[in-house]
Amino acid sequence: MAMVGLFWVTPDTVYVGSPPSAYGGCVRLTGDGLEAVDPDGSRTWTWEELRSAVVEGVPTERPSGRASRLLGAVVSAALGVFLGEEPPEMTLWLETENGPERVTAYAAVAGYGAEETALSQDLLARFVAGAADPRTLSAWGREHAPEGTPGPPVRESLLRTWAGA
DSSP states (O other), rough: OOOETTTESSSSSSSOOOOOOSTEEEEEEOOSSSEEEEEEEEEEEGGGGEEEEEEEEOBOOOOHHHHHHHHHHHHHHHHHBTTTTTOOOEEEEEEOOOTEEEEEEOOSSSBBBBBHHHHHHHHHHHHHTTTSSSHHHHHHHHHHGGGGGOOOOHHHHHHHHHEEE
């Protein structure tokens, strides 16, 4: 598993925010579209049905203690707990062919960097536009996710590459 921007990448799956946890919710990205899972069930949209997707309420990183928070959050998210509390919620706003939809995604870390957040939003928009494919992240995950989360410069470079920037 590895985190790159707002994405949790495993060898098989890509999530916005954290993977499914004890809280039951997640947002999974596939080559076909987006799946939102919560305790009440799941909803799916194809990329063609989506007009836009924007994540709001992204927790921002604080200058001190970044490395220890990142490590703690990765371990906590993997175990389904977030330092004894529910992980911070983010809102994924989708504009669909049938109108707006609100989806809850859980943050995988206590705070994301501004550059990675912006690059992640751009990549998500490219998925919706058909200009990028989440399977590219999954392919990277099969080879590199077992190594863990790379450092910030590598993550930013990956996001730029995946977005075709």
